[in-house]
Amino acid sequence: AAKAAGKSAYRVCTPRLRESAVSRAELIADLRRAVDEGQLLIEFQPIVDLATGTVKSAEALVRWRHPRLGVLPPARFLPLAEETGLILAIDRWVLGQACRAAATWRQRAPEVTVAVNIAAAHLRRPDLVATVTEALEAAGLPPDALTLELTESALIDGSETVLERLAQLRELGVRIAIDDFGTGYSSLSYLHRIPATELKIDRSFVARLDAEDSRAYATVEMVNRLAGAFDLMVVAEGVETGAQHAAVAAIGCVQGQGWRYGRPTALPDLLATLTPIDVAR
Numbered sequence: 550a551a552k553a554a555g556k557s558a559y560r561v562c563t564p565r566l567r568e569s570a571v572s573r574a575e576l577i578a579d580l581r582r583a584v585d586e587g588q589l590l591i592e593f594q595p596i597v598d599l600a601t602g603t604v605k606s607a608e609a610l611v612r613w614r615h616p617r618l619g620v621l622p623p624a625r626f627l628p629l630a631e632e633t634g635l636i637l638a639i640d641r642w643v644l645g646q647a648c649r650a651a652a653t654w655r656q657r658a659p660e661v662t663v664a665v666n667i668a669a670a671h672l673r674r675p676d677l678v679a680t681v682t683e684a685l686e687a688a689g690l691p692p693d694a695l696t697l698e699l700t701e702s703a704l705i706d707g708s709e710t711v712l713e714r715l716a717q718l719r720e721l722g723v724r725i726a727i728d729d730f731g732t733g734y735s736s737l738s739y740l741h742r743i744p745a746t747e748l749k750i751d752r753s754f755v756a757r758l759d760a761e762d763s764r765a766y767a768t769v770e771m772v773n774r775l776a777g778a779f780d781l782m783v784v785a786e787g788v789e790t791g792a793q794h795a796a797v798a799a800i801g802c803v804q805g806q807g808w809r810y811g812r813p814t815a816l817p818d819l820l821a822t823l824t825p826i827d828v829a830r
């Protein structure tokens with residue numbers, strides 16, 4: 550025990566670590582202000598129908614315009630946000646903004662829906678359904694125009710209460726996606742209990758389709774068939790190349806998302822890609 554204590558004492562005194570500890574604390578303090586000070590922004594990435602190329606939906610992806618560090622990707626601050634509980638305020642802000650944005654683009658492209666990522670912490674909140682309902686009502690967005698994306702790991706430890714909450718959202722008409730499917734350590738037995746409407750195949754599987762890796766192909770095919778058995782619509786994530794597009798389309802995935810179709814962009818740029826602008830209007 551003494552040895553362990555000595556070791557960790559030494560570690561704490563290492564200058565590099567002390568520095569990173571300070572910047573971590575600073576980053577948390579900065580993050581507390583970020584929502585109120587309007588430093589968060591959203592980029593939207595199109596999700597297309599693989600057969601026709603039509604944009605069916607767009608996923609809201611949060612970024613943080615840090616006053617000194619520049620624009621930070623979610624990987625740089627969401628782990629801190631989850632540790633500190635700030636994720637609840639961040640996701641609520643994103644949800645509200647994304648619903649408003651979708652209401653705007655549906656004036657031009659009435660069928661296009663929006664997808665919002667929801668951290669696991671929300672599933673433990675009794676007010677989840679109220680939060681979602683309020684965001685929809687404030688934006689005037691119909692519930693079936695919203696998909697909540699939840700990761701596999703957020704879903705597997707699902708208690709009865711969590712499942713009940715998800716069922717309530719489904720009853721409202723809100724869609725539920727299982728995000729990053731295949732990356733968790735879950736058994737498949739939870740699938741029949743989750744009231745999901747779609748499954749997003751993680752991009753790590755799609756990436757391997759390029760190398761004509763027959764096992765990668767078999768994996769995506771198997772997931773697609775599994776999803777079919779559970780009546781889940783399949784979205785292939787991270788489609789970057791023509792070969793990957795051809796493969797996921799041939800396998801029978803319904804929708805695709807990735808650089809091949811469009812990078813995450815600010816709302817005005819997304820609007821321009823939704824439908825050709827009707828000049829007669």
Ligand code: C2E
Binds near residue numbers: 789
């Ligand atoms: P995700 O939900 O799986 O989102 C897809 C991620 O893949 C995004 O990364 C997107 O930019 C990236 N991506 C899309 N197409 C391609 C591609 O063709 N190639 C490659 N290499 N990457 C692609 P991003 O924006 O960095 O977000 C990372 C993760 O952060 C998201 O993964 C999601 O789990 C989380 N996240 C983002 N916004 C929010 C949010 O508002 N709330 C919560 N709770 N989580 C969020």
Ligand code: MG
Binds near residue numbers: 608666
């Ligand atoms: Mg997602």
Ligand code: MG
Binds near residue numbers: 728729749786
């Ligand atoms: Mg994903």
Ligand code: MG
Binds near residue numbers: 729752786
């Ligand atoms: Mg992913």
